[in-house]
Amino acid sequence: MKNLFFSSLRNSLLTLVLLAVLPALGVILHSSLENRERDIKDAQAEALRVAQFLASEQQLITMRAEQLLSLLAxxxxxxxxxxxxxxxxxxxxxxxxxxxxxxxxxxxxxxxxxxxxxxxxxxxxxxxxxxxxxxxxxxxxxxxxxxxxxxxxxxxxxxxxxxxxxxxxxxxxxxxxxxRPDRYERIFNVASLPPGSVLSIADHSGKRIFRFPAATETSPTGQKIAMDLWNEVSGPNTLGTATVTFADGVRRIVAYTQLRLRPEAEPYLYISIGIPEQQALTGAINTLYRDLSFLAGAAFLAILVAWVVGGIVISRPVERLAAVARRLGSGDLDARSGAPEEFGELALLAKTLDDMAEALSEDITAREAAEVEVRKSEALLRMIMEALPVGVWMSDPSGRILYANQASRQIWGPAGESTESSPDLGAGFRAWRHDSGEALRPEDFVLARAIAGEDPAPVQVLDIETPGAAGHAVVHCAAIPIRDEDQALRAVMVVIEDITERTQREQARDSVEHIMRHDLRSPLVGFASLPQLLLREPNLTDEQRGWVARLGVSAGNMLRILDAYLKLSRIERGNLTLEPVQADLVALVQDARESLALLPSLKDKHVRLTLNGAPPAPIPGLVISCEETLCSTMLSNLLKNALEASPKGGVVEVDLEDLGHQARITVRNKGEVPLSIRDRFFEKYVTADKANGTGLGTYSARRIAEFHGGHIRLDASVPGQTTVAVLLPKTPPVKAGR
The missing domain is CATH 3.30.450.20 (PAS domain)
Known part of the structure; x- marks a missing residue:
C-alpha cells in the first residue's frame, strides 16, 4: 500500500514539520505545569505572610487584654x-x-x-x-x-x-x-491580594466571627465556616496551607494559622486568608494559551513554507537538473543548472554539472558583498533590539521615529505622525511627572530635550497614559544623543523601562510601614504611658506596683521591637545610615535576659553569661560602637530562640569575647536545629514548625550583624547542641550600614 505521508517530497517535508512540533508541544505542556506549581506556591506564600502578620497582631492585642484585665483585677x-x-x-x-x-x-x-x-x-x-x-x-x-x-x-x-x-x-x-475584628480590614486591603481574596476569622468552635469582604448570603457571621475549610484549619498543624472550596462556591488557596493562649491549650481563634485559585493561576493559564498560540502559528507557517518552498527548493531544482542533464546528453555544452551553492546535495550535483562553466559567484562584486554583510548586521541588531525587555526608540534629529522595538510598542502604542517642531510621542500621549504630578509638555519630554542639545543626557520618571498595551504605567525614560565625528546630531535613542510593578511594590511596602509607624506604634506609645499613671495611685500594694512595673517594661520592649523592625525594613531597602553609639554588650545581654524572664513560657529556663570565659565584672564590661537598638534586638532574638529550643530547666550559655578589634558573641543551648533547615537557618521565614514562629528572628540577626560589618554563623557539629556565633567589629568600618 502506498504510504501517503512519504508519497512525495512535499508530503515528506510536511510530515517532518509535524513531527518537529511534537517536542515543542511537550516542552510547553511541561513548562505550563511548572508555572502552575510556581504560581500556587507564590499564592500560598503570599497568603501565609498576611495570615502570620494578622495572627501576630491578634496575639499582641490578646496579650495586652490579659495584662490590662489582670492589672485591673x-x-x-x-x-x-x-x-x-x-x-x-x-x-x-x-x-x-x-x-x-x-x-x-x-x-x-x-x-x-x-x-x-x-x-x-x-x-x-x-x-x-x-x-x-x-x-x-x-x-x-x-x-x-x-x-x-x-x-x-x-x-x-x-x-x-x-x-x-x-x-x-x-x-x-x-x-x-x-x-472588633473589622479593624483588620485596613491591613488586609494594604496587602494588595488578588481580587476575590477573603479574610476569615472563626472562634474555637468554627463559628465565623468576621469575614472580609462580607458575604451575608453565603457566609453570614455566627454560622460555621465551610466544612472543607474547617477540616483544614482545625487540624493538628498550627500553620499551614490548603486548597478548599468556600461557601460561595469559589475554590481558593488558603493559608491559615491557629492562635492559642498557651502552647498546650486548644486554639481559641482561627485566621485564614483565601486567594481564588483561578486568580492565582491566571499567569500560568495565559502563558499556556500564548505559547500554544505561538506554536500553532509557527506550525502553520512552517507547513506553509514547507509546501511552498518544497516545490521551489526541491522539486523545481530536481526537474531543472534533469533538463540540464538531457541537454548535456544531447551535446549542448552551454547548458547551465544555475543552482545556488546553499542547497547541500542538490548544489553538489549542480556543481558537478557546472564545473565546465564559469563560477556563478564571479558576478558578485565587493560592494554587493559588503551590502549583504551590512544587511546581516542590521538584521542581527534588529533581532537583539526586539528581544530587549526595555523599550527603545530611534529618532532622527527632527523627532520623527525611525524605529521602535516590541517593548516600546507595548508601552507607548503605535507611533503617530510627527513634525519638525513636535517630536513624535505616539497618538494620544499623556504624561505627568511622577514625583510632582505635573503634566508634561511635549517639548519637555527627554526626546525633545535631547534634540534641543541638553547635556548631559536627560532622564525622567513619568506617569503615562497611552493607547498601548500598558494603558497607565510608570516609566523610566532616558535619551541618548548619537553624534558623528563633527559632533553633529545624527539620531537620538530613547530607552524606556516600565517600572510600574516595582513602584507599586514600594508603595505597598511604604503603606505597611506607615501603618506600623502610626496606627500601631502611636497606640502602643499611649499604652506604654499607662503604667506611669497607675504608679501615681497611692493605694497600690507592692505586688501591684511590681505588676505595673513589669507592664511598663513589657510595653517598652514592644516599642523597641517595633522600632527595630522599622529599622530592619530600612536596612533591607538600603536607606538606613548607621549611627553608632558606645554600648556595653554585657549590659545589653543582661537587659535581654531580664526582659525574657517575664515570659511565662521561659520561666523555668536560665541564661548563664560569661565574659572571656569568666563571670563578668560590673565594669567595664565589653564596650563596642554600634546601633544600640538593633544590637539589643539581635541579642534578644538569639536568646529567645535558644531558650525556646532548650529543654525544660535548660541553661543557655552566652559568652562574650574581646578579640582586640572585634567582639565575638557565642550563644549555646541544648537541642539540635533540624537538618532540613540548617543550610537555610538565617534565611527569611525559615522556621522549624515552632508554635507561633515567624522565621524572622535569625534572619534579622544576620541582617543586623552584616549591617554593622560583621557576620554570623551556625555550628551544629556537636550532637544535641546548637551554637550561634556573631563576630562584630568594635568600630564599624566606613562602608558598614550601606
Missing part, C-alpha cells in the same frame, strides 16, 4: 466591687489610646457594676462559655462568637474575660472587654 476598688470607683478607673483608661470597645466589671451573677462607657440602666452581662470558664478556672479566657458588650454596637466581637478574686481566692466577679 488586682485593684482594691475592683475587688471591693465599688461601682463608682471602678467605673471612674475604667473611664479614665478609656480616654487613653484604646483599642477595645468597652471594659465592664460584673459580680459573680453577671450584674454589671462598672463600665468604661455610660450605661442608661442596670445591665446583666450575657453569660457565655468564656464567662463560666473564667469564673471556674480563675484564669484569663477568650470567648466564642457573640455580639457586642453593653454600651457598644451589636456587631460580632472577640470577647476577653478575667476573674475578680477575693483574698481567699474565691471568684467575686468578672472583668470583660471585647475587640
Amino acid at each position: 488586682q485593684m482594691p476598688q475592683v475587688k471591693a466591687l465599688d461601682a463608682q470607683a471602678t467605673s471612674t478607673i475604667l473611664r479614665r483608661l478609656r480616654t487613653q489610646s484604646f483599642v477595645f470597645t468597652n471594659i465592664v466589671a460584673t459580680d459573680a451573677q453577671g450584674q454589671i457594676f462598672g463600665s468604661a462607657l455610660h450605661l442608661d440602666r442596670p445591665v446583666r452581662l450575657k453569660a457565655g462559655q468564656h464567662f463560666d470558664t473564667a469564673l471556674q478556672s480563675g484564669e484569663f479566657t477568650v470567648g466564642d462568637f457573640n455580639l457586642g458588650l453593653p454600651g457598644t454596637t451589636s456587631a460580632p466581637l472577640l470577647h476577653f474575660a478575667y476573674p475578680i478574686t477575693g483574698n481567699d481566692g474565691q471568684a467575686l466577679g468578672l472583668l470583660a472587654t471585647a475587640l
Whole structure:
C-alpha cells in the first residue's frame, strides 16, 4: 500500500514539520505545569505572610487584654466591687489610646457594676462559655462568637474575660472587654491580594466571627465556616496551607494559622486568608494559551513554507537538473543548472554539472558583498533590539521615529505622525511627572530635550497614559544623543523601562510601614504611658506596683521591637545610615535576659553569661560602637530562640569575647536545629514548625550583624547542641550600614 505521508517530497517535508512540533508541544505542556506549581506556591506564600502578620497582631492585642484585665483585677476598688470607683478607673483608661470597645466589671451573677462607657440602666452581662470558664478556672479566657458588650454596637466581637478574686481566692466577679475584628480590614486591603481574596476569622468552635469582604448570603457571621475549610484549619498543624472550596462556591488557596493562649491549650481563634485559585493561576493559564498560540502559528507557517518552498527548493531544482542533464546528453555544452551553492546535495550535483562553466559567484562584486554583510548586521541588531525587555526608540534629529522595538510598542502604542517642531510621542500621549504630578509638555519630554542639545543626557520618571498595551504605567525614560565625528546630531535613542510593578511594590511596602509607624506604634506609645499613671495611685500594694512595673517594661520592649523592625525594613531597602553609639554588650545581654524572664513560657529556663570565659565584672564590661537598638534586638532574638529550643530547666550559655578589634558573641543551648533547615537557618521565614514562629528572628540577626560589618554563623557539629556565633567589629568600618 502506498504510504501517503512519504508519497512525495512535499508530503515528506510536511510530515517532518509535524513531527518537529511534537517536542515543542511537550516542552510547553511541561513548562505550563511548572508555572502552575510556581504560581500556587507564590499564592500560598503570599497568603501565609498576611495570615502570620494578622495572627501576630491578634496575639499582641490578646496579650495586652490579659495584662490590662489582670492589672485591673488586682485593684482594691475592683475587688471591693465599688461601682463608682471602678467605673471612674475604667473611664479614665478609656480616654487613653484604646483599642477595645468597652471594659465592664460584673459580680459573680453577671450584674454589671462598672463600665468604661455610660450605661442608661442596670445591665446583666450575657453569660457565655468564656464567662463560666473564667469564673471556674480563675484564669484569663477568650470567648466564642457573640455580639457586642453593653454600651457598644451589636456587631460580632472577640470577647476577653478575667476573674475578680477575693483574698481567699474565691471568684467575686468578672472583668470583660471585647475587640472588633473589622479593624483588620485596613491591613488586609494594604496587602494588595488578588481580587476575590477573603479574610476569615472563626472562634474555637468554627463559628465565623468576621469575614472580609462580607458575604451575608453565603457566609453570614455566627454560622460555621465551610466544612472543607474547617477540616483544614482545625487540624493538628498550627500553620499551614490548603486548597478548599468556600461557601460561595469559589475554590481558593488558603493559608491559615491557629492562635492559642498557651502552647498546650486548644486554639481559641482561627485566621485564614483565601486567594481564588483561578486568580492565582491566571499567569500560568495565559502563558499556556500564548505559547500554544505561538506554536500553532509557527506550525502553520512552517507547513506553509514547507509546501511552498518544497516545490521551489526541491522539486523545481530536481526537474531543472534533469533538463540540464538531457541537454548535456544531447551535446549542448552551454547548458547551465544555475543552482545556488546553499542547497547541500542538490548544489553538489549542480556543481558537478557546472564545473565546465564559469563560477556563478564571479558576478558578485565587493560592494554587493559588503551590502549583504551590512544587511546581516542590521538584521542581527534588529533581532537583539526586539528581544530587549526595555523599550527603545530611534529618532532622527527632527523627532520623527525611525524605529521602535516590541517593548516600546507595548508601552507607548503605535507611533503617530510627527513634525519638525513636535517630536513624535505616539497618538494620544499623556504624561505627568511622577514625583510632582505635573503634566508634561511635549517639548519637555527627554526626546525633545535631547534634540534641543541638553547635556548631559536627560532622564525622567513619568506617569503615562497611552493607547498601548500598558494603558497607565510608570516609566523610566532616558535619551541618548548619537553624534558623528563633527559632533553633529545624527539620531537620538530613547530607552524606556516600565517600572510600574516595582513602584507599586514600594508603595505597598511604604503603606505597611506607615501603618506600623502610626496606627500601631502611636497606640502602643499611649499604652506604654499607662503604667506611669497607675504608679501615681497611692493605694497600690507592692505586688501591684511590681505588676505595673513589669507592664511598663513589657510595653517598652514592644516599642523597641517595633522600632527595630522599622529599622530592619530600612536596612533591607538600603536607606538606613548607621549611627553608632558606645554600648556595653554585657549590659545589653543582661537587659535581654531580664526582659525574657517575664515570659511565662521561659520561666523555668536560665541564661548563664560569661565574659572571656569568666563571670563578668560590673565594669567595664565589653564596650563596642554600634546601633544600640538593633544590637539589643539581635541579642534578644538569639536568646529567645535558644531558650525556646532548650529543654525544660535548660541553661543557655552566652559568652562574650574581646578579640582586640572585634567582639565575638557565642550563644549555646541544648537541642539540635533540624537538618532540613540548617543550610537555610538565617534565611527569611525559615522556621522549624515552632508554635507561633515567624522565621524572622535569625534572619534579622544576620541582617543586623552584616549591617554593622560583621557576620554570623551556625555550628551544629556537636550532637544535641546548637551554637550561634556573631563576630562584630568594635568600630564599624566606613562602608558598614550601606
